[in-house]
Amino acid sequence: VRPADSADGLTRPFRARVTRSLRAKRCPVARLRYAPMDATITDVARAAGVSRATAARALGEYGYVGSATRERVQKAASELGYVPNRLARALASGVSSAVGVVLGDVGDPFFGTIVRAMSDVLEQRGYTLLLANSDEDPERERVALETLAARRVDGLIVVPSSRAATPHLRSAAAGSAPLVLLDRAVRGLQVDSIIVDNVAGARTAVEYLLDYAHHRIAVIVDDLEFEPIRERVAGYHEALAARGIPADDRLTVIAGPTQQHAYDATRRLIEGPERPTAVFGTNTYMTLGAMLAVRDCGLRIPDDMSLLGFDDMQWTTLVDPPVSVVALPAAEMGRLTGERLLSRMDGDTSRPKRWHLTTMLIRRGSCGPAPT
Amino acid sequence: VRPADSADGLTRPFRARVTRSLRAKRCPVARLRYAPMDATITDVARAAGVSRATAARALGEYGYVGSATRERVQKAASELGYVPNRLARALASGVSSAVGVVLGDVGDPFFGTIVRAMSDVLEQRGYTLLLANSDEDPERERVALETLAARRVDGLIVVPSSRAATPHLRSAAAGSAPLVLLDRAVRGLQVDSIIVDNVAGARTAVEYLLDYAHHRIAVIVDDLEFEPIRERVAGYHEALAARGIPADDRLTVIAGPTQQHAYDATRRLIEGPERPTAVFGTNTYMTLGAMLAVRDCGLRIPDDMSLLGFDDMQWTTLVDPPVSVVALPAAEMGRLTGERLLSRMDGDTSRPKRWHLTTMLIRRGSCGPAPT
DNA sequence: GTGAAAGCGCTAACAC
DNA sequence: GTGTTAGCGCTTTCAC
Secondary structure, three states: OOOOEOOOOOEHHHHHHHHHHHHHHOOOHHHHHHOOOOOOHHHHHHHHOOOHHHHHHHHHOOOOOOHHHHHHHHHHHHHHOOOOOHHHHHHHHOOOOEEEEEEOOOOOHHHHHHHHHHHHHHHHOOOEEEEEEOOOOHHHHHHHHHHHHHOOOOEEEEOOOOOOOOHHHHHHHHOOOOEEEEOOOOOOOOOEEEEEOHHHHHHHHHHHHHHOOOOOEEEEEOOOOOHHHHHHHHHHHHHHHHOOOOOOHHHEEEOOOOHHHHHHHHHHHHHOOOOOOEEEEOOHHHHHHHHHHHHHOOOOOOOOOEEEEEOOOOHHHHOOOOOEEEEOOHHHHHHHHHHHHHHHHOOOOOOOOEEEEOOEEEOOOOOOOOOO | OOOOEOOOOOEHHHHHHHHHHHHHHOOOHHHHHHOOOOOOHHHHHHHHOOOHHHHHHHHHOOOOOOHHHHHHHHHHHHHHOOOOOHHHHHHHHOOOOEEEEEEOOOOOHHHHHHHHHHHHHHHHOOOEEEEEEOOOOHHHHHHHHHHHHHOOOOEEEEOOOOOOOOHHHHHHHHOOOOEEEEOOOOOOOOOEEEEEOHHHHHHHHHHHHHHOOOOOEEEEEOOOOOHHHHHHHHHHHHHHHHOOOOOOHHHEEEOOOOHHHHHHHHHHHHHOOOOOOEEEEOOHHHHHHHHHHHHHOOOOOOOOOEEEEEOOOOHHHHOOOOOEEEEOOHHHHHHHHHHHHHHHHOOOOOOOOEEEEOOEEEOOOOOOOOOO
């Protein structure tokens, strides 16, 4: 028995549907009953003269349907302009075909490239990307993860903003959607992590400088909070140690986050006593700031001072001389992360692993023999 | 009356729920009944000893609830680790709090910056971003829009890949979710469009060159398919016309998409008869290719050749001399787009408008008097 | 092969 | 204030 009709002659549920459709369209209420409504599978089924279940089977490409029936349903669907409601499908089936991505800032070209590559892999398999920026703030990260969990994403990709296994990361890892960590691993979290071998990258880079007989090599660091940066510094120390060169603490400079910080720090270093003969920038801003400082101090690169950077960006090839750098495989990271997540979502239950990608030392013109 | 229990003692619907939860977790089927399940609002209501409606009201922050009741419900929710299911909420309420974004490529720093700014505005109001790349391919754009429609997003932001009002754009515009166009307007589509005044930007830029007494100014273009590029060329012509300088068609060069194309085209231009005295690049790749070509031809900038670009990127300040450019307000575009969409979703039904943002001419060192 | 019916987890109109 | 109830649009047994 349908509920009683109201004054306007519409049954309550029907009116609810119209109202909803209208609310979305923001039409004046007076025109209530004329508003177009989205066709549902029920409409399609009715038009095709079959049951909803059959219509769903024909449209959802599962189960058995006669080919004649299928065609009839498909025709009805396209005539009605039927667009399946994936929210309803997700609710009923428990599969949302959505993947959540949480990272520092999509505006950062490094992350932008990663997201792009990842998105290609995932979109191709029918997943939609839900994106959230954390600004490297654990609290924003927590909120983002909560939202994504509430939206019942089928998988999660996170560039963790902290190297601790925070409660929200733990619960994300424990949730039913597989989690893959990107760019930074987190201790004590048993999940796949796609990371770069920063230690080896930095070691190779510093060895390259050592081969040029540099003994006083400065490292310019923004902040030791981020794991990749710590690893790069570790690689620097490893290289020195391997050659038996004692590390001079004054050559490890914590500059601060911006290019300007790096600039100032490098100037102080150059103008101070015991000037280094080479500078190693641990990220693109540090390298850039250092380069400008060297330039402004009237030193020539690489004759008076060698310069080596981490992370390859367009500008490194355009300055004079072009800057030698350790390049990160950003696109490859994105691709692999997407693939790992896909495989987890496909049911891979093997033991979580860390996937180390290797960097590449690109020799350009900014490194040369140490001045004597 | 609940359906009959099956052999394992679980009611059918209950088992479906467990199965679903398991399927997500990929546990061996044998452990069926021990799998943890997400708490639902019904569980919370039961634990708090209230009805589902009351629990929903307490948790959803709407309607009247006694403060004691509210606290009891909230306590129960947090104890159960309740995470509201936003799919269900969206289905029931008709509001998904999600916004779809379709653009060429997030990996492009211009788009990356835009998305970031946009995301800040929208996230703050509780919207989640669903992202899709079109690669400027109308067909991929169509598919993306279909997916987003199926997910019932509350709003759409599109950087149209074609300047025609394609059927899929039309139907997106006609749908119940408001649509805002970004970076490029589409003729015959009555929707808000956030665009840059490329004509004025290019005109001002070319006037700047004309003020330096340049009469032979080349424009390097990748492709006239994109509206912004056409507008820039139009601005170029306007500036010439205003000064009564006849346009020489050979100076409008359609180079092709990449920096290399621009490089080759510029070289041909320089080595040909009647070399121009200034080059105007209509996007960052064109400008860069042109710069390298000028350099490689042994010409000095700006003494032998002036160079002016469109779109400010980091490298423009790092090369020698730094390149003067027309800067695009990317972050501002993202912010404004987000705000327009918010206001439409909030019910603004005013007539759709085009919002023109202005560019800024940044004078650096790459333009100077025309050689005599 | 197709249909009937019972959910998925939530909202919202209405009654008390 | 709180409970009851009827949905939202789809999937998924199970029976025929």
